[in-house]
Amino acid sequence: MSEETFRAFYVEEKFKGEFSSSIEEVPFSFLPDHEVLIKVHFSSLNYKDALSASGNKGVTRSYPHIPGIDASGVVIEDASGTFKEGQKVVVTGRDLGSNTSGGYGELIRVPKDWVVELPSGLELETAMKYGTAGFTAMYGVKRLQREVILPEDGKILVTGATGGVGSLAIFFLSELGYKVVAATGKLDKKEFLKELGAEEVIHRDEITNVTESFLLSREWNGAIETVGGNMLDAVIRQTNHDGAVACCGNILGHELNTNIYPFILRGVSLLGIDSAICKMPMRLKIWESIAARNHDKLPGNFAKIVELENLQPEIDATLKGEQSGRVIVQHQTS
Structure with missing residues (x-):
C-alpha cells in the first residue's frame, strides 16, 4: 500500500x-x-x-x-x-x-x-498578514515601551520601511499614537507608507550620509532599525538622550562599527530583537497585542x-x- x-x-x-x-x-x-x-x-x-x-x-x-x-x-x-x-x-x-x-x-x-x-480577534488569514514580520515588529514596539519610550516624547524612526517588519512597525506605532518617521530607498512608496501611518518619509541616505563624528544631532527618541550595518551605527549616533534603538536585521551587514559615546553621554539603549526564540509568556503577550489592533486600518493593497x-x-x-x-x-x- x-x-x-x-x-x-x-x-x-x-x-x-x-x-x-x-x-x-x-x-x-x-x-x-x-x-x-x-x-x-x-x-x-x-x-x-x-x-x-x-x-x-x-x-x-x-x-x-x-x-x-x-x-x-x-x-x-x-x-x-x-x-x-x-x-x-x-x-x-x-x-x-x-x-x-x-x-x-x-x-x-x-x-x-x-x-x-x-488569539481572539484574528482569523487564520489575518494572522499571516502579520506572521513573523508582524511578530518581530510588535516585539520591537514592546521593547521600546519597556524602556519607557512614550508617544509624547518625540519621533520614532523606522528603517527598511517598505519591508515586512518595517511596514508593520509603522502601522503598530501609529496605531499606538507615536509620530513615525519612515526611512526608505523607495520614495515612490511614500503614499503607501503614509497610509500605514508614517507622518514623515525620508530617503535612507539622509541618515547614512553623515560625518563620522562620535555624536550627531538628535533626530528621534527611539527607532526600530531593520537593516543593520552602517545604518544601525548612524541611527544610534542620531538618537536622543535616554532614547532606545531596537534592532532586528542585517541586510546591510552583520558587523556594527560604532563608538561608546551615544551610550555613556546620551544614555542610548541598544535593544536586540530575537523573535525566533522568544519565551512563551512574551510570545503570548505579543500575539495578544497584535490581535488587539484595528486590522481594517491596514491598506487594502x-x-x-x-x-x-x-x-x-x-x-x-x-x-x-x-x-x-x-x-x-x-x-x-x-
Missing part, C-alpha cells in the same frame, strides 16, 4: 550548489517526529524564507526541504493532549521552515511548545495572496529587494 502524501513547495539540491524548487506530493514520513500535527491553511513570505528556498545553508543546513517560517491552521492531532482536534493555531519562529519542514507544506508536525492558540504555483516569482522579487507589504501563501486545502 502506497504511503499517504501532502502537497508542498519542495526545494532540492540537484547538484552541489545548484537548487531547484517544484510543487510535489511529499510522503508523510518526511515530517519530523513531534507531537502536534497541523493542517496548514496559510503561510507567508519572509526574507528568511527566500534565503531557504534559494539554498542558503546558513538558514537551512540540509536539503530537500520545505521552507515557510510561518503557519496558521487547524490541529489534526496532538499526542501531548495540549491542543484539541480542530483548534485554530499559529506557529512562527523557532526552527519552523529553517531546518524543520515548514508552512509551504499542507502539513507540519511540530513540538507543542512552538504552538500558540489563535498591503498584502497579496498567492498559491504555491505562483510563489517562486515572489521569492525572486524578495531576494532582489523589490517587495513591499506582505505576501500570504494560501494552500488549496484551506
